[in-house]
Amino acid sequence: MPPKKKADDAAYRQLRKDISAGNLGNLYIFHGEEAYLRDFYLGEMKKKLLPPGMEAFNFHTMAGKEFDLRRLQDMVDSLPMMSQRTMVVVNDYDLYKGDKEGLVRFLGDLPDYVCLVFIYDLIAYKADARTKLAAAIKAKGQVVPFNRQGQDDLVDWISRRFRALDHDIGTEDAKYLMFLCGDLMNGLISEIGKIGAYAKGHRVTRADIDAVATPQLDAVVFQMTDAIAAGDFDRAALVLGDLLHMQEAPIKLLAVLGKQLRQLYSARLAIEHRKNTAYLMELWGMRNSYPAEKLLAAARRFSLSWCRWAVIRCGEVDLAMKSTAADGEGLLTSLLLELAVKQSA
Known part of the structure; x- marks a missing residue:
């Protein structure tokens, strides 16, 4: 697995500085996983740009499914009332699938009093750097990714x-x-x-x-493999039983377990080759060291041969679950038993 590129937070840091200094531009594109930060800084922009009580006159929104360039032009042409700026927000419109030439002309004439924000929430932002539109966006505004925080x-x-x-x-x-x-x-x-x-x-x-607290699925599956490492099959079986009782699909549980076993194998290899936490973080694209530290600690309780066998066996069960009429719960339970028996042998 090739290492993932480190997230670029330069535009995010610049946005924070511009909000603090009251120096906001004309065009922004917001995207990324961290919706909390996106919504927070959108609110901070509104506070900076719009006088209290005048939002109804100076703040305009449009849903992507209702996008119309003429209607957007009308919003932009609305002069600010008792304010220096107006703000226009467009939610979930794919800029690169619409009238790109029309958007290039539109952005080229964007008035200085307008702050236009395109928000990508339910759809992914995928820019095409080869287009004139990408060049126009770069010249006129900022693309701000709201990444998971360190x-x-x-x-x-x-x-x-x-x-x-x-x-x-x-x-x-x-x-x-x-x-x-x-x-x-x-x-x-x-x-x-x-x-x-x-x-x-x-x-x-x-x-x-x-x-x-309600744990995420990856953390629960980690608890299951942790119990296997400790030789506590009853606890591992109890965790699996709880997951199945919550009607988690066996194929989904197997996929998460398979990822966990591959991570354990990579951590065991890292130990064998005297690699550290930073290596695992880069390998799996982790922004935080705590999961990598947990992986290394868990991997020390498994042998390299067990980790290799477990990954292979999980792949075989995955194939059986997808290509036969065998009971998924039964296959998953049998795999858990095999993992525990092999570990204790």
């Missing part, structure tokens, strides 16, 4: 959110929360709210997190 920034943010609820959380427990529930802020906000309401003490503990 570990240190997220830990600081989680700490601030808990402080707002009159709680405190340690760095390692904040990392554990990210590992358990994912590293997207919108998902973490609800979990932080639940934990903050549940925790009795000022300091949030790991027990508080485990009591009420």
